[in-house]
Amino acid sequence: MALKFYNTLTKRLEEFYTINPGEVRMYTCGPTVYDYAHIGNFRTYIFEDLLRRYLKYKGFRVVQVMNITDVDDKTIRRSREEGVSLKDYTSRYTEAFFEDIDTLRIERAEFYPHATEHIGDMVALIQKLIKNGYAYEVQGSWYYDVSKFKGYGKLSGVKLDELKPGARVSADEYTKEEVHDFALWKAYTPDDGGVFWETPLGKGRPGWHIECSAMSMRYLGNHFDIHTGGVDNIFPHHENEIAQSEAATGEKFVNFWLHSAYLIVEGEKMSKSKGNFYTLRDILKRGYDPVVVRYLLLSSHYRQQLNFTFSGLDAAKSSLFRIWDFIDNLGRIELDLPHNPEVDTIIETASSGFTTSLDDDLNISGALGALFNLVRRINRLISSGSLGRDDARLVLEKLSDFNRVLDIFPRENAPIEDWILEMIKKRDKARKNRDWETADRIRDELQKKGIMLQDTPKGTVWKKR
């Protein structure tokens, strides 16, 4: 079955194709490093991680670019408030961003260009737009003349004559000629402090949209395969990127536009004023394993609004334990049995269910369903004693294969703790003496500390729950 994606540009499910055979070039809108990223941001990054990993799973070579926006109104304002340089300020949150994506097992992109390191590319792009007649200057700032670009609105469906000024912006704040025109280059103002570049366009700093056009084309060429982001980026950001890029090059910019839906928290839009605003760090402080957060964000379809709740996190944790326990149990099998052909059937069914689902616009629910069906069917064989050691290894290999896409195991390695082993030894002695009272007391004590004991034929094992 062919790989298909829902393309925001055509508003249809489309069979995926690449410009260069076997290679996918993709641009994923990255963070503005003015604060810690929140779980809504990570919902999008996890979707992009799934996309990237699945493309690789399908055998494509992937070149992914994710921008780091390290100059904008917010970064400038906050760094000035703190009295530190823009660079010092943004590098703190850039580092935090990379720590967080590592924590969530988000695979690294090939390139993470910083906006401030590509001012020259942006200036050159703006000059091209000036030359092609798409830009005009007002009081040292340069604006894009939206009326000049015929295709404006093709991504978002926005029609220019229907755009009305939003309540959030008072029109007199702007010197541009039309309310829907947008800044390519912003003239220096005293509010910018020490943040400015002296360029042929004048003294100032870039607008927001231009960086993504400049950096994506710099690393991926004028025309590339996939561009992604959150739905909120469709308009105006991505619409403007298309306008800038295509007006400058005369070529089609991107073939596939993929957008992830919003994340809400406990049924409401996440916002600081509602007190339901969470960074990754806030969640981890509550004692959740990062991979549980990964699983929750991963386990529902990217175009489906995701309701993030703490009871959902608990459910995600239980689901993961089903998989982790399954893996542990497979590793303990020592039966020496001939190959059971039913194992092949189970593996093949799961395998094709996994790829058929993901081929269908990354239908992760179907893929996980295939995985859990395998878990249940193999557990059945384990229960009936008809799964041997070699077959168990085959199953583990298939799980590792799936895990190239999912990356949900192994669990963080819990260090072996001597005091726990001591307690287990004491309990074993009690059990041998059939002193169940002591044995159970020890088990309860450990349980209170989050240590779960399991008595298996091979002895007692423990795990953190």
Next chain:
RNA sequence: GGCGGCAUAGCCAAGUGGUAAGGCGGCGGUCUGCAAAACCGCUAUUCACCGGUUCAAAUCCGGUUGCCGCCUCCA
């Protein structure tokens, strides 16, 4: 006002014409010294509501209701 999305069990969530995947939770049972894990059985005659098309609809069409998002820098 314009544009777009969504409504499936207690919760999460697939399924877009052929008779409701999967996970969590719950209940009963098997195993176990007791547990845990696992297994077995049960947990939506029904897919927001009302009409229509069809041999057949959660799936298509029309309408109603409810929720949500975007509309100038928020993933």
